[in-house]
Amino acid sequence: MQAYTGCSRAVATVNGTAALHVALLLAGVKPGELVVTQSLTFVATCNAIAYCGATPAFVDVDRETLGLSPRALDAWLEQVAERGDDGLCRLREDGRIIRACLPMHTFGHPVALVDLVRVCERWGLVLVEDAAESLGSYYRGQHTGTFGELGTLSFNGNKVITTGGGGMILARDETMGSRAKHLTTTAKRAHPYEYVHDEVGYNYRLPNINAALGCAQLEQLDGFLAAKRVLAEAYRAELEGNEAGLQFVVEPEGCRSNYWLNAVVCQDLAQRDALLKGTNEAGVMTRPIWALMNRLPAYTGCPRGDLANAEWLEARVVNLPSSVPVQETA
Numbered sequence: 001m002q003a004y005t006g007c008s009r010a011v012a013t014v015n016g017t018a019a020l021h022v023a024l025l026l027a028g029v030k031p032g033e034l035v036v037t038q039s040l041t042f043v044a045t046c047n048a049i050a051y052c053g054a055t056p057a058f059v060d061v062d063r064e065t066l067g068l069s070p071r072a073l074d075a076w077l078e079q080v081a082e083r084g085d086d087g088l089c090r091l092r093e094d095g096r097i098i099r100a101c102l103p104m105h106t107f108g109h110p111v112a113l114v115d116l117v118r119v120c121e122r123w124g125l126v127l128v129e130d131a132a133e134s135l136g137s138y139y140r141g142q143h144t145g146t147f148g149e150l151g152t153l154s155f156n157g158n159k160v161i162t163t164g165g166g167g168m169i170l171a172r173d174e175t176m177g178s179r180a181k182h183l184t185t186t187a188k189r190a191h192p193y194e195y196v197h198d199e200v201g202y203n204y205r206l207p208n209i210n211a212a213l214g215c216a217q218l219e220q221l222d223g224f225l226a227a228k229r230v231l232a233e234a235y236r237a238e239l240e241g242n243e244a245g246l247q248f249v250v251e252p253e254g255c256r257s258n259y260w261l262n263a264v265v266c267q268d269l270a271q272r273d274a275l276l277k278g279t280n281e282a283g284v285m286t287r288p289i290w291a292l293m294n295r296l297p298a299y300t301g302c303p304r305g306d307l308a309n310a311e312w313l314e315a316r317v318v319n320l321p322s323s324v325p326v327q328e329t330a
């Protein structure tokens with residue numbers, strides 16, 4: 001996975017959520033701090049923030065990428081935050097530290113990474129990428145999950161490749177990678193036979209059996225990605241200029257998406273509901289995009305900026321069947 005993604009160090013974990021949890025700890029996220037993320041994401045993104053004792057702060061997404069908007073991030077920070085002489089970013093209102101930024105590459109479509117890196121640098125935020133859905137997705141030729149200090153992948157059963165359950169931390173530098181390995185394997189000091197643990201570590205290691213499955217899946221990754229592109233292109237061609245006005249979601253400019261989960265944007269909520277009902281009644285499983293995180297009981301009170309695009313997409317996006325057809329084995 002190091003060779004495939006081009007990161008310095010890849011550390012396997014028991015699942016993608018655990019990878020996110022440890023990545024955020026390594027980013028320095030502490031109890032009482034804030035981590036900026038998008039409200040349009042899978043709940044694991046926010047849960048990992050909560051596991052650190054931190055609170056998510058929600059900013060808007062871009063309609064083209066479905067992911068965190070660098071412009072919305074910069075605008076929200078301008079409005080509510082300041083960067084102190086110590087280089088740290090704080091909420092002006094109560095002085096809470098905004099430690100990190102956690103964008104998610106929705107359905108495998110990369111967020112505007114170069115702009116996002118710039119905004120994070122400007123405000124002193126550590127960039128951690130939730131690349132759970134974007135294995136095989138590239139932004140200007142560079143693999144997603146390798147732009148930030150840390151990135152994470154998931155090998156859950158529904159992802160591009162699976163280990164049954166599993167995940168991975170991608171570290172940009174070797175030291176951070178070693179820390180990831182240490183923290184995810186009970187913080188045991190390396191020794192041939194002694195059992196000494198030098199901090200509170202986690203039992204987040206990926207079992208060998210799952211890892212073996214991952215090795216076999218990795219051999220098939222290019223084939224899966226090719227098949228997903230063929231499927232996405234078929235949807236795109238079929239839906240081009242359709243009378244209903246459904247817009248097929250395509251990879252952002254300068255990006256190569258893995259098309260993990262295909263999606264259409266409906267014209268309005270009524271059309272979305274009709275599409276969901278019609279397809280599911282006909283035995284074709286479609287689903288709406290996630291309810292926004294700021295609507296969930298655990299995250300209603302969190303700080304947030306304007307979420308107009310997220311709300312717009314929440315009412316319109318429908319996912320289409322995206323499984324890769326069964327491959328002929330050699």
Ligand SMILES: *Cc1c(COP(=O)(O)O)cnc(C)c1O
Pocket residue numbers: 015016017018041042044045104130132133153154155156166167
């Ligand atoms: C799948 C996924 C995860 C991690 O899920 P696990 O089931 O814990 O491997 C995290 N974030 C997003 C956006 C995901 O889609």
